Amino acid sequence: MRTNDVMLQTATKVVTFIILMFAVHIFFAGHYTPGGGFVGGLLTASAIVLLMLAFDIPTIKKILPINYVVLTAVGLLIAIATASASIFFDVPFFTHAYDYFDLPLFGETSLHSALLFDIGVYLVVVGVTMTIIQTIGEDE
Template sequence: MKEPNDVILKTATKAAVVIILAFSIHLFLSGHHNPGGGFIGGLAFVAAVVLLYLVHGIEKVQKNIPVDFKKVAGIGVLISVFTGVGGMISGNPFLNQAFWMVDLPLFGKTEMATAVLFDVGVALAVIGASLTIIISISDDR
């Protein structure tokens, strides 16, 4: 990718990336009860990283976020599969999800669901796979 030198874009990105990242996390967390979830949250995260790539160039960003996204994708899939197996240990079918209501000190009555763990896997897989594809294609020249 060409190295753009656009002050306005760079400045705007600084604010925008933070907002998008925060929004993506919000999307992910609220997914259980409101619009959102692992897939959308993950993709929004990807969008933020892609914005960074577009503005700062891939090499610079990779130096600052030294994460191997192939591994992220693999870990995501593994997490999803293992939460599925988790249900089997307690005698339920594969991928059966459970949820409990727990009283947490600060948050009050909060719901804990294994589905969220499964969703973490989905989000990581989406982030990992999409960024792997994007980086690979843009690397090829």
């Protein structure tokens, strides 16, 4: 029997974007308030999982042709590279740098090197979560 999933699919198309936007919000909120790359990554992964539930894995693979293992590796490299930059300035590992900049539209903004590290964390979390879920999900 074919189940009717029109409602799920229609809702998903809207909800996915809300989740993704919220993930971005949480990601940037992370420096001074709760949030960050880890939670942002989990939210993003949950949005993709929702898509996979509503449609099916082959369809999602077609619209998001991402190799999640490579994504994990790239995230890891970004994170290590950010942390290792401290080696070239001869300060202890993981020491972060920040400054205030006047950006158009945003006004005075503080930019942190920790953000780059968080992007790495974000990619690793998305990559690992999706690899795990895909591996289990594809297993018939």
